[in-house]
Amino acid sequence: MPIKPTLFSRVSIGWWNSGKSIADMDPADTGAVLSVTGSTAFGATAFSGAVTGTSTASFNGATTFQSTVSARGQFNADAGVQVGGGEVVQVISSKTAAISFGAIAPLESSSVITVALSGLSRNDALFITPDANWHRTAANLDVHVCCSSGSTSGEASVWAINSTLTSVTPTASSIFRLTRMKFGNYPAN
Numbered sequence: 001m002p003i004k005p006t007l008f009s010r011v012s013i014g015w016w017n018s019g020k021s022i023a024d025m026d027p028a029d030t031g032a033v034l035s036v037t038g039s040t041a042f043g044a045t046a047f048s049g050a051v052t053g054t055s056t057a058s059f060n061g062a063t064t065f066q067s068t069v070s071a072r073g074q075f076n077a078d079a080g081v082q083v084g085g086g087e088v089v090q091v092i093s094s095k096t097a098a099i100s101f102g103a104i105a106p107l108e109s110s111s112v113i114t115v116a117l118s119g120l121s122r123n124d125a126l127f128i129t130p131d132a133n134w135h136r137t138a139a140n141l142d143v144h145v146c147c148s149s150g151s152t153s154g155e156a157s158v159w160a161i162n163s164t165l166t167s168v169t170p171t172a173s174s175i176f177r178l179t180r181m182k183f184g185n186y187p188a189n
Contacts, residue, residue, distance in 0.1 A: 091182035
C-alpha cells in the first residue's frame with residue numbers, strides 16, 4: 001500500500017514508497033512522455049503526458065484528446081468524422097478537371113457539362129474552385145461557375161452563368177477543382 005497516496009507520479013509504483021517517482025527510482029526516466037515502439041493496445045488507461053507512437057496505437061474505448069492531435073500519415077476514420085457536434089462527414093475527396101464552356105449568351109447559362117467524380121452520389125455536398133489564374137482573363141470575370149451532384153452516381157454536373165449583356169466565351173479547358181463531401185445520411189426535411 002502506498003505511504004503517500006496523494007503524491008503518485010504518472011504511474012503508481014505500488015509497493016514502493018509513493019513519495020518517490022519513477023524518475024527517483026530510475027534517473028534515466030526523464031518525464032511524462034511515453035514512447036511506444038511496438039504495437040500497443042490501450043484499454044481504459046489515461047495518459048496525462050504525451051504519447052509518442054512509432055508503430056500502432058489502438059484505443060479500444062471512448063478516447064478524448066484535449067489537445068491538438070496530429071496525424072503525420074494518412075488519417076482514416078472508419079465511421080466518419082464529426083466536428084463540433086455537427087453531421088458526421090464520411091468522405092472528403094477531390095479531383096481536377098479541364099472544362100470548356102464555349103460561348104454563353106447574354107444573361108444565360110452554358111449547357112450542363114458532366115464530369116466524372118468517383119464515388120460521388122446524389123445529394124453529396126459539392127464545391128467547385130477555378131484555377132488561380134481564372135480571373136486574369138477579362139471574359140471570365142462575368143461568369144459564375146456552378147456545380148451539383150448529378151442524378152447518376154459518379155457524375156457531377158457543371159455549368160456557367162453569364163451575367164453580362166454581351167456574349168462571353170470563358171477560357172477553354174480551364175482547370176477546376178471539384179471537392180466532394182459525403183455525409184452519413186440525408187434527412188427528408
